[in-house]
Amino acid sequence: MFLPTIPTPEELLDKGFNRAKKAANKVRSSNVPRQMKSKRIEEARVRTACQVIEESFKSILKKTPKVEEMPLFYQDYIDVVVGVDQLKKSLGALNWADGLINKLENQYIHKIRRSNPENASSIRNEAYGRISSVVNRIRDELEFLNYTKARLRNMPTVDFDAVTAVIAGFPNVGKSTLLRQITTAEPKVADYPFTTTGIQIGHLERKWQKYQIIDTPGLLDRPIDDMNTIELNAMVALEHLADVIIYIFDASETSGYPLDNQLKLYQSISKVFKIPIICIFNKIDLVEDEKKLEEYVVSVDDPLLITASEGSGVNQIIDKLEEFKK
Template sequence: MCAEIARLKQQMVFAPKTSSELFEQMVKQCRKRTTKKGANKLETRRIRTLECIKSATRFAAGKLKNVALKSPFVEDLHPFFRELLEISVNIEDYKSCASRVYSASKLINRIGRGYIIKVKRSQKTDEIVRFEREFFGRTYSILKDIEDCLSTVRNFQVTFQNLPDIDVSLPTVIIAGAPNVGKSSLLRRLSRAKPEVKPYPFTTKELIVGHLEHLLGKIQLIDTPGLLDSPLEEKKNVERKAVIALKHISNLVLFIVDPTETCGFSLDYQKKVLETVRSIVSCDVWIVLNKADIASPSHVENFKKKFNINEFFIISAEKGVNIDKLKNEIIEYFQNRNAKI
């Protein structure tokens, strides 16, 4: 699926930023018209106007057709990518506009063919000149009429181009938790990914991908934006990205807890976030206690009491404590999982 998304990104023909941009490109195609001459001025004008209209029609209609047909068909996308797109764009508006762009390409083709016939039949030079002007005038009106749609389609294409390179076919571990608990630091330790790590919440605003490679293949690791304790329907766009990843591609969740509460969120709060995560996923959720380098025994005991659990991992993403052990446990988990399939 990652290769498929990459292919779709590569094949896209971006909509022009404005209708005027496309119109100017059409005019340039016309200026490249042939230098052939006819038996007289009338025939010379006819030959050159025909070449102008043909090349301009071919360029504009072809461009619009490719913009519409080489953009992704939303229904064919994996639900994970489809929902990510829905955060930023109105899918129904995009589909409607892509259809209008395609219709415009057919209309320009039809108008071009009509004026080619008129030019071929004309017996007056000034009439041929008028037909050329009319052709460009009508084409300009068509392009102006889809100005908003060109912008809508381009916005969708740019959003699609910026989708994360996530392979939904790979075994996937989602790293989740409240903001500033050390998710990005853990991803850096477990993989070669280099997410931005700063000592304040909400640093991660996108899904960040890393890979844990082992003898039998690789496991995909995804660092998600921090989750707050709020109803799913009230979550902001940044949080929704985490929810979408948890919902559609999680095979295992590492829920990171900061027992020291230096992240700015109490253990009670972090537990509520855990409950939200468990309500979203159907896979296993491992509790990973971070900041072992600064956590005291009382911090750990307080965590065990609040969360009412005894099975968990304790690490320090900052200092690398117990990271290799966690890596091996993840690898063994997926090896056992594959053996059962």
């Protein structure tokens, strides 16, 4: 996600006061009558310093996407990574500071205009002090926004017009192999706060419909009862995205997980998610006990038998996906 650059209080104040100095020099070299000059100079300083800082705040607020207008998937993602409440609070603080600086601007310009010329610079000094104090008061919030920017830099880019399939299944059953087979490019890896390895998103297009296939290493590959709250949240986030789940069995059991366990995970996923599931039996080339496999194949709806490593049978999956066209 793109977030604007967030300055520190020091950077903000430096920028404001430096620009104020330049504005003052301009007045100094202008042909304003001498007796009015000192007041004009201080007025220009206060106005410029305030406006530069206000503009920075406004620009950050304008460039930051509104969380509540984002798709639920992103809202959940941001909430887990940095906390939506905290983010809103920080942006609120910027808005507060912007308003207050604007008030100070009007108040002190008014004061300078009514003052004696010899007092103008001390009034400006007072204004600078108050401006600094307001900016320093939102130090934590600026820091938090900067941290947010860094943490959300590698947020996955999800295409909401695409039909989205999420791959599930035990480790080593061939999830990544299948992803590479049915999607064009090398899958892109993006941060996913719930797994150590991120998520991989592969894309394909058929008859002008886009599809994206999401692989979630280390997430949908263990019994749901064993998952902690964070992982369950992750599943909810995925649920916002998934039009369909592709559940992969290792039909050969060579990855070390008995078909019995694989079936149990499938059953719990289909119970938890109210999303259609495409059932795939992979590694058919390695199957030795065909009779045993047959028992499991008949226990699920509409199974597809494939050998992902050779690409055989994978076209059936794409045909199936087409049933979910938007």
